Amino acid sequence: MNRTEKEEYIIGCISLLSNKLTQFGDCILPDITFKQWFLLLMISKMEGEEKSINSIAEFVGSSRQNIKKMLKPLEEKGYVVIGKSTLDARALKVELTEKTYQYFSENAHAAEEETNKLFQSFSMSEIDNLMVNLEKMLQCLS
Numbered sequence: 001m002n003r004t005e006k007e008e009y010i011i012g013c014i015s016l017l018s019n020k021l022t023q024f025g026d027c028i029l030p031d032i033t034f035k036q037w038f039l040l041l042m043i044s045k046m047e048g049e050e051k052s053i054n055s056i057a058e059f060v061g062s063s064r065q066n067i068k069k070m071l072k073p074l075e076e077k078g079y080v081v082i083g084k085s086t087l088d089a090r091a092l093k094v095e096l097t098e099k100t101y102q103y104f105s106e107n108a109h110a111a112e113e114e115t116n117k118l119f120q121s122f123s124m125s126e127i128d129n130l131m132v133n134l135e136k137m138l139q140c141l142s
Contacts, residue, residue: 028114039070040100052091
């Protein structure tokens with residue numbers, strides 16, 4: 001394979017991995033989807049006082065409309081509260097509820113076990129290299 005063919009292969013593999021990771025996560029997480037869980041996790045990692053739909057979208061690299069669409073069922077299930085921002089009357093703030101933190105706590109062990117199984121054939125060196133290279137690719141897309 002030449003360089004372009006290898007690059008196209010890598011992009012294809014990443015796309016397939018994305019789909020398979022979503023399926024993998026959906027099988028181990030009860031009540032919410034893997035993408036919803038990941039969104040909640042990313043929101044929990046955000047620093048700062050108030051998290052708006054716009055700031056969440058920017059943080060996770062998605063559109064405002066997509067984030068709002070993903071948050072609606074999470075609000076209906078009691079994982080988030082969406083309300084008017086106290087800092088900007090035009091913005092909607094998002095707050096994680098106690099139910100979210102309880103969900104993280106209750107499902108942490110199962111998620112850790114399944115993740116460990118997923119990476120069991122990788123050495124620490126391979127994991128370190130994968131992290132470096134994925135970060136490098138993410139920076140290229142920023």
